[in-house]
Amino acid sequence: MKNLSIITGTIAFLLICALAGRYVSGHWLFYTFASFQIQGAALAAVLATVAWLLHRNAVAGLMVIAAVAIGVHGYVMLGDFRQATPAPPPGYPADFKVVSLNIMGDNSFDNGGRIADAMIASGADVIMIQESAPLGPHIDRIKAVYPYRLGCGAQTITCDTSLWSKTPMVAGEVKTASPLYRDRLLLASIMVAGKRVNFANVHTTKPYFDNIHAIELKRATELMADFASRNPAPFFVAGDYNASILTPDVRRFMTENKLMTAPSEPATWPVAAPAIGMAIDHMFVADPLRFKSLQALPETYGSNHFGLVAEIWYQDLTITYPPN
Known part of the structure; x- marks a missing residue:
């Protein structure tokens, strides 16, 4: 013994x-x-x-x-980065809705059609996709609902990271923050519900490739700051980070960009064991944005990650909201 x-x-x-x-x-x-x-x-x-x-x-x-x-x-x-209070009460309507999902680049093209159907039916104002290749054959019908996009031929020769919007982009840029992968940082300034919001779709590599993960997040911070200097608006940031918010470089990224999480983050990986999983796909907001809700998508559509869907308030800091 x-x-x-x-x-x-x-x-x-x-x-x-x-x-x-x-x-x-x-x-x-x-x-x-x-x-x-x-x-x-x-x-x-x-x-x-x-x-x-x-x-x-x-x-x-x-x-x-x-x-x-x-x-x-x-x-x-x-809990270090949970969104600040006060926030509008639960009955106060959300200003916009966002979906984010890494669909897995080698996912079957049959699943690509199902994902396209889910995107069209989602009701989201903005959709952020990582590893978008299976959507290639379905771009035209997605465009009927989301006519404005970055990635998959829009400012790129790749169909990897993509961002889709129902409303026109005031500005949109495709950037490369990684020494390994190109076009995996998309920045867009979009009018949603009459308010201007900056969106960043971020896809980082796994943290066990030397210090590349930290390099990508540091570069993303620099590119986001430059974009915001030319397009003043609060940031909504989403994507696949391959790491939880317990990872030091993710925490540095959140601190430097003054980002917040929802009161709790759903586990997104591994999909086979969600009860013991962790959140490695994220949605973050900056003042004055607030989460009304954040949930994992109920289906993976063949991906090895759960996607996320969020309803967001654009908080009016001049209003005193009733207590929750």
């Missing part, structure tokens, strides 16, 4: 070290584990508890405490 306790405890110890690395180092390797901080800490706590039950000793007990502390801190950090 003691040997089994040592084996189990060693696994727990290594997992705790990987999760705790963020507190002592900014190395990109620890960014990969940061997204799993809560789930990983829960697993480490279970393993350490098993090790303690098999052979009761102080080291195993301390590992249980360390794992619980790391998990609790991760949970607390989820």
Whole structure:
């Protein structure tokens, strides 16, 4: 039993070290584990508890405490960027609706047709798609409802990241923030419900490719700031970040752009186990925008991510809203 306790405890110890690395180092390797901080800490706590039950000793007990502390801190950090109050009461109508989905570039073209149907029927004012290739054969019928777009031939030679709007764009730009992939940052300034809003569709690579994830987010911040200087309006930012808001470079991106999350973020990956999943696809807002609602789409349409749909208030800061 003691040997089994040592084996189990060693696994727990290594997992705790990987999760705790963020507190002592900014190395990109620890960014990969940061997204799993809560789930990983829960697993480490279970393993350490098993090790303690098999052979009761102080080291195993301390590992249980360390794992619980790391998990609790991760949970607390989820609230660091929750949208500010006050916000309009629940009965106050939303100003616009946005859908975002990574449809997976090698998704079948049959699913591309289903996704096109869902886009057309969504009622969204703006739709942001990542890895848009399966939509290629369906662009003409999507255009009948969303005639204004970036990507898939509009300012690009690629059909990767795309942004679709029911109303004209005051300005629209396709940018490259990544050393690996082109045209994965789309910036658009759009009038929605009579108010001007800047939209950013962001798709970053996975955080375990050296420090490229951090480079992409830093470059995105610079390009968004430049765009906003020429198109003053609050930002609505969405896309696939391949990382949770527990990851240090995502947190830096949110801080530098003064972005907020909804009161809670739905898990978007892995789709096979949503109960233990995490939010690696995001929607963020900047003042004076507020979330009325944020939900995962009920179907994946063959993707390996759940998409997101949000209803947004454009808060009038001169109005005192009734209490919720």
